[in-house]
Amino acid sequence: MEDIYHWCREGNTVQVRIWLDDTEHDLNQGDDHGFSLLHWAAKEGHYNICETLVARGARVNATNLGDDTPLHLASAHEHRDIVHLLLRHRADVNFVNEHGNTPLHYACFWGNQILAEDLIQAGASVSIANKYGHTPLEKCTGTMAKALESLAISQGQSLETVAFKDQSWLGLKTRSRDATLSRYKGINIEDLALYKKMCEESIRRTLERKMARK
Incomplete structure (x- = not known):
C-alpha cells in the first residue's frame, strides 16, 4: 500500500490506474493519518487522478483523522477544478472538521473569493461558526466579506450564526491499513x-x- 499514496501525491496517473486495475486493492483504505487516496490527490491538485478515483468508487465524503473530507483539502489548497468535481459528486459542502471549519472557512481564510463564491452557490453556509466561534465571513477581508454576504443573502441564506456542532460521528472514516477499530471515532x-x-x-x-x- 505504501507506493500508492506516493503515486497519488506525486500525480503518477499511470501507476495509479495500474494499481486500481487490481480488484483486490481497496481504494478507500486510509494511511496512518486516515488520508485516503482521494484525500491526497485532492490536496495535491491532481484532477485526473481525482476523477479516476471517483469513477472507480472512491468515497467523496470520507474523513481522515482530523475529520477533513477531500473537499476541505481541495478548498484549503485552492484547487477549484477539484472542488467542482467533488461538488458534482455530492460532496458535503457544509461538513465540519475537528476544528469546526467547513471548506468555505478555508477559501475565505486564503482570500480566494471566486472559490468562496462557488462554494456558496453550491450551498455553503456563511453562518456556521467553528470551534472558536468564527464564521467564514470573519475569516476574510472586509470587501470580500461584504461581497460574500450579499451573495449569501441573494441565495436565501440567513445570516444568523449557527453554533458549532460536532459532526465527527457523521463522517465516514477511512479504513485503516491494520484493520483495527481504534482508528474509528466513537469506538x-x-x-x-x-x-x-x-x-x-x-x-x-x-x-x-x-x-x-x-
Whole structure:
C-alpha cells in the first residue's frame, strides 16, 4: 500500500490506474493519518487522478483523522477544478472538521473569493461558526466579506450564526491499513474490552448457578 499514496501525491496517473486495475486493492483504505487516496490527490491538485478515483468508487465524503473530507483539502489548497468535481459528486459542502471549519472557512481564510463564491452557490453556509466561534465571513477581508454576504443573502441564506456542532460521528472514516477499530471515532477499544469482561463474568456466574442446582 505504501507506493500508492506516493503515486497519488506525486500525480503518477499511470501507476495509479495500474494499481486500481487490481480488484483486490481497496481504494478507500486510509494511511496512518486516515488520508485516503482521494484525500491526497485532492490536496495535491491532481484532477485526473481525482476523477479516476471517483469513477472507480472512491468515497467523496470520507474523513481522515482530523475529520477533513477531500473537499476541505481541495478548498484549503485552492484547487477549484477539484472542488467542482467533488461538488458534482455530492460532496458535503457544509461538513465540519475537528476544528469546526467547513471548506468555505478555508477559501475565505486564503482570500480566494471566486472559490468562496462557488462554494456558496453550491450551498455553503456563511453562518456556521467553528470551534472558536468564527464564521467564514470573519475569516476574510472586509470587501470580500461584504461581497460574500450579499451573495449569501441573494441565495436565501440567513445570516444568523449557527453554533458549532460536532459532526465527527457523521463522517465516514477511512479504513485503516491494520484493520483495527481504534482508528474509528466513537469506538473505544477499552470500552470493548470492558464489555467483553462483563460478558465473561455474566457467563461465569450463570454456570456457577447451574452447578449449584445440581
